[in-house]
Amino acid sequence: MRKGLILSGALALGLAFPSLAQNPMQVKYANTITADDLKEYLTYLASDEMRGRDTGSEEGKIAANYLADFYKGLGFTGPVDGSYFQSVPLVSVQFSKVTLQVGKNKLVENQDFVFTGDGDMAKAAKTDLVFLGLVTDENLAKVDVKGKLVGLWAVGQRSNDLITKVMDAGAAGIVLVSMEGQANFDRIANRYKSLAGRGRIGFDQETKQRPVFTVSSDKMAALFGTPVETLKEAAKSSPETIASQKANFQVVKSKTPVEAFNVMGFLEGTDKKEEVLVISSHYDHVGVSSTGEVFNGADDDGSGTVSVMEIAQAFATAAKEGNRPRRSVLFLNVTGEEKGLLGSQYYSEHPIFPIANTVTNINIDMVGRVDYEYQNAENKDYVYVIGSEMLSSHLKKINEYNNITYTNLILDYRYDAEDDPNRFYYRSDHYNFAKFNIPVIFFFNGVHDDYHQVTDTVDKIEFPLMQKRAQLIFHTAWDLANREQRTPVDGTNTRGER
Structure with a gap:
C-alpha cells in the first residue's frame, strides 16, 4: 500500500522513476559502504x-588533513x-573577567550564571536590577528599564528577539531565565564550566554592549527574594510588584585569530557537470573539558563525517569503472x-561553485x-528526515522512492514540523x-x-544500522546526481532566522 501511494504521488508530479526494480549498478556501489x-x-x-x-x-587541523x-x-x-x-576566518573571543553582584550576593560564573552576551567595559557599572518578566508592551510601560539590569522570564520562547527589544528600550543588560528547574540550568552551566578558558569562536564582529547573564529560575527568584511561583x-502582567535590587557588573573582552578550514573533495560530472550536488557533514566537535576529559564526538558528528567518506568512496569506485555521475558532486566537511x-555559513556566503x-x-x-524514541522499539531501523x-515537491519523494527500492528504513518526519520545540x-x-x-x-x-x-564514544555506535542509513543516502545522492532534471525549487522557505 505505502509503495503504491508514494509512487503514484511521484508520478503525478512528473518524477521520472524507471520502476521499483533495483538498479544493479547502484546496488553494487552501495554495497561498498560497509560497517567495517x-x-x-x-x-x-x-x-x-x-x-x-x-x-x-591542532587536532582539528589533523582531522582536516586526514x-x-x-x-x-x-x-x-x-x-x-x-x-x-x-x-574560514574566525576569531576566539575571551571574556577574561565577568562579574555580577546583586545586593551583597556575588554570583559565581558558570555556577550561579552563564554569560551568553557581549560587551567590553573599562570599569564595573552600578545600577538596579529590575524585573520585567514577559517582554510585552504592557510590561515595558510599567517598568523603567533605562540604564538598568533587567530580569526577563523567557521560558519556552526565542530569547534573542526579546533581548533585542529590551536592549533597544535602553536596558544596560539582561538577567535571563530561559528554562525552569535547577537541574536543567546546571547541565548548561557544567558544559560552560568544562569549556572555560577556551573562548568563544566566531566571525569577527564589532563589540556590542549587550551583557546577558543567564540564570536558573530558582536563582532569579532568590535574587529578588521572591518564591518562583510568585515571580512567574x-x-x-504585574512585574512592577517585584522590588528592584542594587546591582553591579563588569565584562572584559579580548580577541585572537583562529585558523580553521572547511575540507572538500570534488568529483566532476559528465554532461551536467555545471550542476553541483553538495553532500555535507561537520567534522568538528567540542574538544576537551577544563579537566582534560575528551569529548570524542563519535556520533556528533563523527558518524556523519565517516558516512560522507564512505559515500564518496562509492562514487569514486563508480567513476573509476567508467560510471561517473552526470552532475558534479562536492563532498563538504565543514x-x-x-x-x-x-x-x-561561510561556504554558503563564499561558495566555491555558484549557489545558482x-x-x-x-x-x-x-x-x-x-535515540530515546526508538530505544525500546522492536524495529530500530529508522532515520529522521528533516x-x-x-x-522542493520532489526531494522527499525521491528519497522515499530510493528507500522503498533499496533500504526499507523507517523514515520518521516527526522533527520536520515547523513548530518542533x-x-x-x-x-x-x-x-x-x-x-x-x-x-x-x-x-x-x-x-x-x-x-x-x-561518553559519546565509538563503542556505542550501531555500525550495521549506520551502514543502512549511509546506503540510503548514497542511493538518494546517486539518483539526484544522475536524473534528467535537477531538483526543482517550487516551494517557499518558511523557516527564517535561527
Whole structure:
C-alpha cells in the first residue's frame, strides 16, 4: 500500500522513476559502504588522540588533513585552486573577567550564571536590577528599564528577539531565565564550566554592549527574594510588584585569530557537470573539558563525517569503472558547526561553485545511534528526515522512492514540523543552504544520553544500522546526481532566522 501511494504521488508530479526494480549498478556501489570501513574511519577520527576535534585546534587541523588526504587518495580534485581547504576566518573571543553582584550576593560564573552576551567595559557599572518578566508592551510601560539590569522570564520562547527589544528600550543588560528547574540550568552551566578558558569562536564582529547573564529560575527568584511561583505570576502582567535590587557588573573582552578550514573533495560530472550536488557533514566537535576529559564526538558528528567518506568512496569506485555521475558532486566537511554553523555559513556566503548551480544539499549529522524514541522499539531501523519537502515537491519523494527500492528504513518526519520545540531544523548545516533556496534533506538519528557528553564514544555506535542509513543516502545522492532534471525549487522557505 505505502509503495503504491508514494509512487503514484511521484508520478503525478512528473518524477521520472524507471520502476521499483533495483538498479544493479547502484546496488553494487552501495554495497561498498560497509560497517567495517565506517568503524575503521570513526575509530581514528573519534579517538582520544584527536582530543575532540575542536574548531581551530591542532587536532582539528589533523582531522582536516586526514579528510583531505582521503579525498586525494580517491582521485578527487581539490576545488579551491587545487587545494582541498577553504580557509574560514574566525576569531576566539575571551571574556577574561565577568562579574555580577546583586545586593551583597556575588554570583559565581558558570555556577550561579552563564554569560551568553557581549560587551567590553573599562570599569564595573552600578545600577538596579529590575524585573520585567514577559517582554510585552504592557510590561515595558510599567517598568523603567533605562540604564538598568533587567530580569526577563523567557521560558519556552526565542530569547534573542526579546533581548533585542529590551536592549533597544535602553536596558544596560539582561538577567535571563530561559528554562525552569535547577537541574536543567546546571547541565548548561557544567558544559560552560568544562569549556572555560577556551573562548568563544566566531566571525569577527564589532563589540556590542549587550551583557546577558543567564540564570536558573530558582536563582532569579532568590535574587529578588521572591518564591518562583510568585515571580512567574508577576512575570505575566504585574512585574512592577517585584522590588528592584542594587546591582553591579563588569565584562572584559579580548580577541585572537583562529585558523580553521572547511575540507572538500570534488568529483566532476559528465554532461551536467555545471550542476553541483553538495553532500555535507561537520567534522568538528567540542574538544576537551577544563579537566582534560575528551569529548570524542563519535556520533556528533563523527558518524556523519565517516558516512560522507564512505559515500564518496562509492562514487569514486563508480567513476573509476567508467560510471561517473552526470552532475558534479562536492563532498563538504565543514568546521565550526558546534560554534554556530560557522563553516557552512561561510561556504554558503563564499561558495566555491555558484549557489545558482547548487542543485541540492544532503546533510548528515548524527546517524550512528538509536535515540530515546526508538530505544525500546522492536524495529530500530529508522532515520529522521528533516527539511526535504519545504523547498522542493520532489526531494522527499525521491528519497522515499530510493528507500522503498533499496533500504526499507523507517523514515520518521516527526522533527520536520515547523513548530518542533527542539528546533532541529535550525541546528545543523543544511540551514545555511536552505536560506539561499537550495533544496535540502537532513538525515539524523535523534538525541541520547551521550549527546554532547564525554561518553559519546565509538563503542556505542550501531555500525550495521549506520551502514543502512549511509546506503540510503548514497542511493538518494546517486539518483539526484544522475536524473534528467535537477531538483526543482517550487516551494517557499518558511523557516527564517535561527
